[in-house]
Amino acid sequence: MSILVNADTRLLVQGITGREGEFHSTAMLEYGTNIVAGVTPGKGGQSALDGRASVYDTVAEAVEQTGANASCIFVPAAFAPDAMLEASAARIPLVICITEGIPALDMLRVYHVLRAAGTRLIGPNCPGLTTVGEAKVGIIPGDIHARGSVGLVSRSGTLTYEVVQAMTDAGMGQTTCVGIGGDPVIGTSFIDVLDLFNQDPETEAIVMIGEIGGEEEEKAAAFCAREVRKPMAAFIAGRTAPPGRRMGHAGAIISSGGEGTAESKRAALEAAGIRVADSPSHIPQLLRDAGVR
């Protein structure tokens, strides 16, 4: 078991013939992800990835021909909202959007339409997710993982790799690692993923990587106090971030009124009994302290 993606995932890649799409699709294939099709409007009938994937003009056609049940989106920000709506309209149940820089008002519309349609969206502005040894969707480097029993959820990209590498180096493998994205409006929240990990019998412990901005970490802490009995450890980036400035990620901003600080998030997590690391490298030890072997 694991969450969201596994060996049965039949992945479609929207934007498969673009530079990013092609590069990362090749890496996904090499990892063992089952890519069944690509979509690039106007390039239907061609093949991509050295003949290993057929390209379709529309998502609907790709789904009909291949039975794709997940889509990974690599199209530029100006076209990504439309790509997400197209995937949802074709009844793909799981959409992962890697694209960074999508206007927030576009995302509000997409969020509500996909939710009403029952489409689960991960991202945008996220590195994707990996179920270790089964399927990697997105841009997380495959070789940093080892299979094990810890689930990881994060708002970040390279910081996630840092933590995963530290865990793997410490002999602590993972079930699934999910990057939910650094934008203000994202499809899947910390709580959504924590809930899935909580119900996954193979996931025995959970790591959560947050950062400044918004109040999702605080809400997640309350959820964990109420629902989660598995050992947890966390890290929050941005203790030195000044208020009122966007720290790279569109969602990483402490309001001028002082909401969304690392201290507030850390306090909420600790109040929920979750150990919070001062450095990503401390996470394996915190998990051990919490009883993880």
Added chain:
Amino acid sequence: MKLQEYRSKEILARHGVPLLAGETATSPEDARAAAERIGGPVVVKAQVLVGGRGKAGGVKLAATPDEAAEKARDIIGLDIKGTTVKTVLIAPAADIAHEYYLGLILDRAAKAITVIASAEGGVEIEETAKTNPEAILRLPLHPLLGLQDHEARRIGFFLGIPAELRKDFGKVMRGLYDAFASSDADLAEINPLVVTDDGQLLALDAKIVLDDSALPRHPDLEAMRDLNEEESSEIAAREAGISFIKLDGTIGCMVNGAGLAMTTMDLVKLAGGEPANFLDIGGGAKADKVTAAFRIILDDPNVKAILINIFGGITRGDEVARGIVEARANLEREVPMVVRIVGTNSDEAKPILAEANLITADSLDDAAAKAVAAAGGAGA
């Protein structure tokens, strides 16, 4: 991107929000001429993006054009929280009978555009939220339909807008919403929205913050950027496609990825140092980008050491190492550099860095400690 008051008012006026626009001036003489054209008493207002300009002496009333020139002389050149005032707005003074607060925000929790309204205008809404939270209405608007008339009416009744002004309030609410939606704002607020002694509804002050991600589709709004209020290094970074924020410490940071960049800063602090900046170099990190990043970091004379932290995923470690060595050869100023490269091809990166006599580190904690030591130790 934050817009100045006079720019925000320009946008609101375009969408039918009633206000007294006034004119901008950059010299006392211009201020006098503007006050003459306006006629009657005026307010001279510093145009700065930081809050608290009133308390800092940046807003003054003037009864005559001569007085307007005098007040403008006081205000232009004034330092308000580190920003030197270059421009003032000369606006007609209004006799205020009542003040309201009316704002729209992109509400990440409610996943909607949310109205924030309070009958206690003229003070910062964060202040009202602390002292009198029940005086605030938070109303998330329909996410797909946008502002509906029943929502606008509800806000008007909550604020206690006088019956004869309800129609006008509907226009203000509609205009504010249209301004927000059509310019892809993060925040649009009128504070205060006033009823004057002669019974007019007017926006006396306005603030709009735009969604940076949407700026590419609004070149007209991008042109409203006030370069006077940005660090020259931050302007250079934007042009180079690097995400950069200047801070006050001594250790320059160059990192790939925003979350890891913040973490690197945090670990510098934990090791007893102070970060000089946030810098996310993005994917790739080729020599030209590394060169630009070095220039931007070293533009700050406070920088005593640089910590480079790259997690190679898509980015290949040996390529980054070569880029660093190449870029360093062309620098005008030498400071100690601590380089930590992990991930893809990091083993191939090591000999390249060693040959160039760069300080290397395997872990991020170790790298932060070495950078702090190289900058002169903790507390330096």
